[in-house]
Amino acid sequence: VRSQGKPFDVDGLLGSSLADFFPDEKLAEMYRTQLSETRTSQFDAWSRSFKLITSPVLDSDGDYQGRVTQWIDITEELKVEREIDAIVGAAKGGDLSQRIELEGKTGFFVQLAGGINELINTVDQVFSDIGQAMQRLSKGDLTKPISADYAGTFGEVRDNVNSTITNLEKVVVQLNESADVIRTGAGEISAGNNNLSSRTEQQAASLEETASSMEELTSTVRNNADNAQQANQLAASARSTAEHGGEVVSSAVQAMNAINTASSKIAEIIGVIDEIAFQTNLLALNASVEAARAGEQGRGFAVVATEVRNLAGRSATAAKEIKELIQDSVHKVKSGAELVNESGETLEQIVTSVKKVGDIISEIAAASQEQSSGIDQVNLAVTSMDEVTQQNAALAEQTSAAAASMNEKAQQLDSLVRFFKTDATSRHSAAPLPTARAKRIQPVRE
Structure with a gap:
């Protein structure tokens, strides 16, 4: 005082x-x-x-x-209040490192300061555990949840953090499994697409060979039809000449016999041509069926096409022989025309024979026309197959793009998932799948 x-x-x-x-x-x-x-x-x-x-x-x-x-x-009480205010202010600012000094305090103030320090220690430990858990989580480590034993609200916070880590680990494991499934699916799609591309390429090559063979066959059939038409015209000319002839001398008998012999050979050759035309028509029908079925595909059709070419060759040979025989017959008819006045009755027989030859040649022409129609149908079938082949190629290309995109997304997903470390079985490194590329198939041009 x-x-x-x-x-x-x-x-x-x-x-x-x-x-x-x-x-x-x-x-x-x-x-x-x-x-x-x-x-x-x-x-x-x-x-x-x-x-x-x-x-x-x-x-x-x-x-x-x-x-x-x-x-x-109240000196000590106010000191404790100031210390508490300082600690509370620091805690509000995120600083949990400060504590109340116990030295010099007695009684209630010791208990109060000790209780506050213990509370700060607990809160600091809780936030430290949560911070470490979040730090591990930021590095992708999901293997270490909070293990400290807390009660009340702190326990609820710990349980919520641990539940978050556990649920995130489950999500990561499921994402990893999904990435594996996507990679596997992309691989299967890529393999199937490669197989489809290869088969489409083979089919296109077979169609190209088929189109070439059909073009040759069409040319041969048209030549046969032209030859038959010319032969028909020659037969008509021979008949007209015989009808306007006179009597044939007796020496024309031998010439007419020779004509008959040649006509017989012509009939035999025409029979062969007729048989060939029939078989060619049948084979053309089989070829169209094979073309429609076209599996992998084109092998059976190639055999049929080869047989068709062989038969067409035989038809060409027979037609050549017909032409030569007809020319020979015309020559003999000209020779016989000089003796027409002396061989009236024999000449009538010649007229009848020539008429029969014309009828046969007309039948050959009709058969050739039917054969040409059948070949046109085969060409239509080949064209349809070509369109389907191009559609398959387009689908293969689209599938390839989808498989490549799927594989890329799977790799991205796998890279993201690999950031996290879990207690699940270690994932093996998956090499990127090769990107399937659909081969562009050139259309078959006739």
Whole structure:
């Protein structure tokens, strides 16, 4: 009190007023006036902090007799409050490293400070565990959940974090399995697409060979038809010449016999041509059936096409022989015309024979026409097969693009999933699948 400039004497303390000792005049004034109710005040003095509780003292009649003041030293309490405020402020700012010093504290303040420190330690440990778990999670490590034993809300937070890690691990495992399935599917699609491309290429090559063979066959049949038409015209000319001839001399008998012999050979050759035409027509029908079936495919059709070419060659040879024989017959007919006046009856027989030859040649021409129609149908079938082949090639190319895209997405997904480390079985490294490329098949041109 003396340090504050106030007079203080222990011997003269009785009868003095507390107002004389307060450094704060406002507080001193409160002690100089009469109180009607309890008042609480606080002041700092002498390096200490005090809380004063002042109550009026009344007698039985309610008259004011004085006051009673309770002095409470709150220096340590305020110090603890400031320390708590500092710790709470730091905690609000995310700093959980500060603690209340226990040294110099007694009683309740020791328990309070220790409890707050323990609370901060627990919160710090919880956030440290969560931070470490999140740090491991950011690095893709899902193998270490929070193992500390917490109760209450802290336990719920730990369980929620661990559940998140567990569920994320399940998702990662499922994603990895899905990536494996996608890679496998992309591989199967790629393999199937390569097989389809190869078969489509083989089919296109077979169609090209078939088209070439059909072109040759068509040319041969047309030549046969032209030859038959020419032979028919020659036969008509021979008949006309015979009808206008005169009598043939007796020496024309031998010439007419030679003509008959040649006509017989012609009939035999025509029979061969007729048989060949029939077989050619049948083979052409078989070829169209084979073309429609076209499996892998074209092998059976190639055999039929070869046989057709052989038969066409025989037809050409027979037609050549027919031409030579007919020319020989015409020569003999010209020779016989000189003797027509002497061989009237024989000449009539020649006319009849020539008519028969014309009928046979007409039948050959009709058969050749039917054969040409059959070949046209085969060409239509080949064209249809070519369109289907091009569609297959387009589908193969689309499938190849889809397989490549699927494989790329699977690799990307696998790369993302590999970032995480789980307790599941270690995944083996999957090499990128080769990208299937559909081969472009050139269309068959007739």
